Structure formats: structure tokens, C-alpha cells
Amino acid sequence: MKIGQFAKHNNVSIDTIRHYIDLNLIFPEKISSYYNFDQACQNDFDDLIHLKALGFTLGEISKILLYKRIGNLTDVEKRDSFLSFFKTKYDWVNREIESLLTTKEGLQEAIEKFSESKPSTKRVKGLSLQGLDLLYCPHCQTKLITESGQIVHNTIFNGRLICHGCDEAYQLEIIDGILISTELIPDTAIDLTHLASDASETYIDQYLRSTDSDYLQKLYASLQWSARHNCFDHLKDGDVSLELGSGHGYFLRYHLELFNKDMFYVAVDHDIEKLIWLKSILDQQETRLKILYICSDFKEIPLANQSVDLLLDISGSSNYAFDHTDFLLNDLVPMLKNQAMFHGYYILFEKFAKNSTVALAARSNFKLESVKLALAQLNLDLINEYISPPVTKGGPMENYFVSGESVFTYIVNGKFKPLG
Numbered sequence: 001m002k003i004g005q006f007a008k009h010n011n012v013s014i015d016t017i018r019h020y021i022d023l024n025l026i027f028p029e030k031i032s033s034y035y036n037f038d039q040a041c042q043n044d045f046d047d048l049i050h051l052k053a054l055g056f057t058l059g060e061i062s063k064i065l066l067y068k069r070i071g072n073l074t075d076v077e078k079r080d081s082f083l084s085f086f087k088t089k090y091d092w093v094n095r096e097i098e099s100l101l102t103t104k105e106g107l108q109e110a111i112e113k114f115s116e117s118k119p120s121t122k123r124v125k126g127l128s129l130q131g132l133d134l135l136y137c138p139h140c141q142t143k144l145i146t147e148s149g150q151i152v153h154n155t156i157f158n159g160r161l162i163c164h165g166c167d168e169a170y171q172l173e174i175i176d177g178i179l180i181s182t183e184l185i186p187d188t189a190i191d192l193t194h195l196a197s198d199a200s201e202t203y204i205d206q207y208l209r210s211t212d213s214d215y216l217q218k219l220y221a222s223l224q225w226s227a228r229h230n231c232f233d234h235l236k237d238g239d240v241s242l243e244l245g246s247g248h249g250y251f252l253r254y255h256l257e258l259f260n261k262d263m264f265y266v267a268v269d270h271d272i273e274k275l276i277w278l279k280s281i282l283d284q285q286e287t288r289l290k291i292l293y294i295c296s297d298f299k300e301i302p303l304a305n306q307s308v309d310l311l312l313d314i315s316g317s318s319n320y321a322f323d324h325t326d327f328l329l330n331d332l333v334p335m336l337k338n339q340a341m342f343h344g345y346y347i348l349f350e351k352f353a354k355n356s357t358v359a360l361a362a363r364s365n366f367k368l369e370s371v372k373l374a375l376a377q378l379n380l381d382l383i384n385e386y387i388s389p390p391v392t393k394g395g396p397m398e399n400y401f402v403s404g405e406s407v408f409t410y411i412v413n414g415k416f417k418p419l420g
Contacts, residue, residue, distance in 0.1 A: 003028075006037040010045055020048065023058055025065065055093060060085075125283045126155025126177040128290045131264060134240065135179070136304040140166035144302060149174065161302075172302060178275055181296040203248065203277060211395025218388050222345070222409050223254045225386045230258060231341045231413045232310065237262040239309040242335065244298055244316025244328070245269055248397075249278040251314045251345075252291075256282075259289050266292045266308075268301055268316075298328055305334045310341045311416075318347035321365035322358065322400060327374040333416075342380055342414045346371050350390055350406040357400055368410055375412065383413040 006028075007014045020026045021035070026044050028035040044065060051061045067081055129151070135144045142165025149159025161172040161179075171182045208216065232255070235241065241259070246252060246267035252259070259265055269275050272295045279293050294301065298320055317328040349366045352358060364370040368387075375382075390406040401407045 001037045003035045003037065006041070010042075010049075020045075023062060025058065025062055054086075055089060056085075060089075123283050124157075124176065125279075126152060126157040127174060127179065127292065128264075129154050129156060131290055131292045132156070132161070134264060134266070134292070134304060134307055135161060135172070135302050137163035137165060137168070137170045138296075138300040138302050139163070139168040139170055141305055142166065143304075144170075144172060170302075176276075176279075178272070178279060178293040178295060179302070180272060181294075181300060181302075184270060184272065184295050184297075207248075207395060207397065211398070212391070212393035215391045215394045215398065218391055218409070219250070222386070222388055222411060223251070225411060226251070226343065227255060227258065229384050229386070229413060230255070231343055231383065231415075232258050234341065235259070235261060235263055235310060239263045240266065240303075240307055241310040241312060242266045242301070242303065242308045243268065243312040243314055244332075245314060245319050246278060246293075247271070247274050249282065251312065252278075253281070256285060256287060256289070260287050262288045262290070264290045264292060266294060266301075266303065268294045268296060268298065270295060270297055299331050301332070301335070303335050306337050308335045308340055309337055310343070311336060313342070313344040313346075315345045315347055317344070318366070321362055323362075325361050325365070327365060329374070329378060333378060336416055338418055340416050342412070342416060344375070344410075344412050346410040346412075347400070348408055348410050349401070350408065351404075353402050353404040355402055356405060357402060371410060375414070379417040380412075380414040381417050383415065385413070386411040 001009070003014055003017055007017050010017075017026070021028065025048050026037075026041050028037045028041050030036070047065060047068070048061055051064060052058075056064070064082070064085055132144070132146060136142060137144060140163065142163050144161040144163055146156075147160045147162050149156045151157075155177065156174055157177055159174040161174070163170040173180045173182060232241075239261075240263065243252065243266065246269045249267070252265065252267065267275065267278065275293045275295050279291075282291060296302065298316060311329075311332070313329065320328045347366065348368050348371065349356075349358070349363075352363060356363075358366055365374075388409040388411070390408040392403075392406055394401070394407075
């Protein structure tokens, strides 16, 4: 019987039969370049399948079959030898069962613990009334006035802020505690709370499963570096941190404990769905940090000039650079206090493919030398820096590079010196 017939007869693949041959579990006769399988091969295969069903490994099966093949054992010897094999495996199975039962109990306790800790209803936090003092028109720097608002426990959930100081008719809507620039508000038919209701439970799991593991390891290494070399220790109660491009909040969620002070954290993104998701997660955390979620364009952030103590450019400038050729931070300097601290993440390319998603005119903002020069021209006094190893794959959220491109992250800590 040829190998194909033998495999089909036993309902396994040809590759499986070849694997068993390589392990000397089956000994077909080889005539020229073809294997010929006889009844002895079938007997060995039947023994192999029976022993596998009893939990024996292929290595153990090989040893048992050797006893059978060449031991030439008497019935008594065969009984004693095989009884020893089976009793040893039986004892091992009993130990495994005991171990699995212990594991099962531990898992059951963990399930019960986390089930009990899960709140029956999700907490929703409003915008701190103190945070309203930070909000100024990005066009004329007039303090924004609260035109209407639903206030609960010194926080505002829904309302409107307007500017009376210029002709731009600038307005901010407050929806479920999120500040939204009016031109970025979705269709009023959309229920904003619904946008995060399902994703909040599954997003992280989906992202981790669909993203290259090497990319995730590099992301973790970058977050660790930030924690070990952070410039946040100097922050005190009442200070203001501004993060550009908060997205799903990987940076803030990882470093939340470092920011556990009675200070303000302004999380800015132009994607309302990401901010809603992030807020739905962080509303469940116990922290003294007052977080202002602002959905606006980066060049129209409604903050007062000279109000920011720490600027966090966590790939915000890089994401902006995919559609623009200018360096974003040049327009944000007026918001910074004298000697404000800085922490930045920059997406950079070692090389660009012919079919790169980065336009030729925008590529300078994705080169290390260009970014360093742009920061130096802003009078940034470098404290320390980190360059991650390159990656060639990401995930659904990292669709900005193509096959053949290597991408790395440049992280920098610094302090802005006065210009002039």
C-alpha cells in the first residue's frame, strides 16, 4: 500500500504519516523512492493511536513500541513491562488531575472576585467647574462664558460655552462632560453615549489580538522608559498638563498613578469616538486628577495663553504631519508657561517605500534630524531621549506604514527656555 492510500485508510494526512516515519514510529519498506506499507505498519499505527488516546507522548510511545518490537518478551515479561508503563502514566494523570483541580479552584475564585468587583452601573463624571477657568477663545483669548449648563456636584454635564469677545462666534458644546468644538459635533441624530457602550468592553482585547506582538513589546518598552525617566514629578496641585492626540489614552492610562494629583490634565483629540471611549474607561478610576476632554482641532485648542505647565506631544504632531507640512508645535508655544516641561513621542521612518502613505512634501517631519532641529528652534533644552528599535508591522490602528518600511519612536524629555 502506498503512502497516500495508507493515509486515506487511516483518515490522517500524508504529512502526519511522514512525521511518524521520521520519529521511527512506523517502519514502511522503501522501494526506490516510494514507501510500501504492510500489515506490520498498520499494527504499529493502531498501537500508536491507542496509546495517544491514553495520553502517552510520542516519545513515550516510541519507547513502548521498542519493547514490543525487539524485546521478544514472554507473556509474563510483557505483562510486567507494560503494566509498569501504564501504572506510571496512570499516576502521572492523577497528579495532573489534582493540579488541574487546584487550578480550576483558583480560576473560579478569580472569576468570583472580579465579578463581585464589577459595578452594576457605570459611573459618569462631569466636567469640573474649576476647569472652566482654563477655557479661553482660541481666536481672541477672551474667557469663555457659560451660556447654559446642567450642574451636578460641582461638575457640569451638558451645556454651552461661548465667546463674546470677537466676531468668530466661537462656541463649545459640553456633552456628557466632554468639550466639543461645534464644527466637530457629529450628526445630532447620533447618540454619543452609544458610541462607547459596546467598544469599552472589547476594544483592548481586539486591539491586542490584531496587533503584531513585536510592535506591542516596543510600545510597552517606550511606556516603561517614560515612567522611569518621567518629567512629571515636579508637577504640583493646580498645574496643567496638555496632551495632544490622546486617542484611546494608552499614555495616560499607563501613567495615571504618576498624575494622581489635584491638577488638570487636558486630553485633546479631534476624534470624538476615541474621547468618549477614553472617558468611559477613566470615569471608573479613582483619581484626584481633573481631566478635561476636549474635541477640537490642534490649532484651535480653547486654552488661555501661558497656562500649560507640561506639554505632552504623544504622537500628536506626528499624526498631524500625515496631512500637513508645518511643524505643529510652532503654533502652540503661546499656551506654554515660562520654562514649561515637555515630553514627546514622534513616529519616525528609517526609510520610505515607493508606495509610502507619507506624501513627499511631509516626509521631513518623519525624519529624526528634522524633528530634533524643529524642537531646538523652539528653544527646547534637552534633558534625555530614547530611540526605540524599529518595527515593520503594527495593527489596525498603525496603518500609516507599508511593507518595506521601518518605523521607530523618538521620545524626548525637555524644558522650554524663554525665546528671544
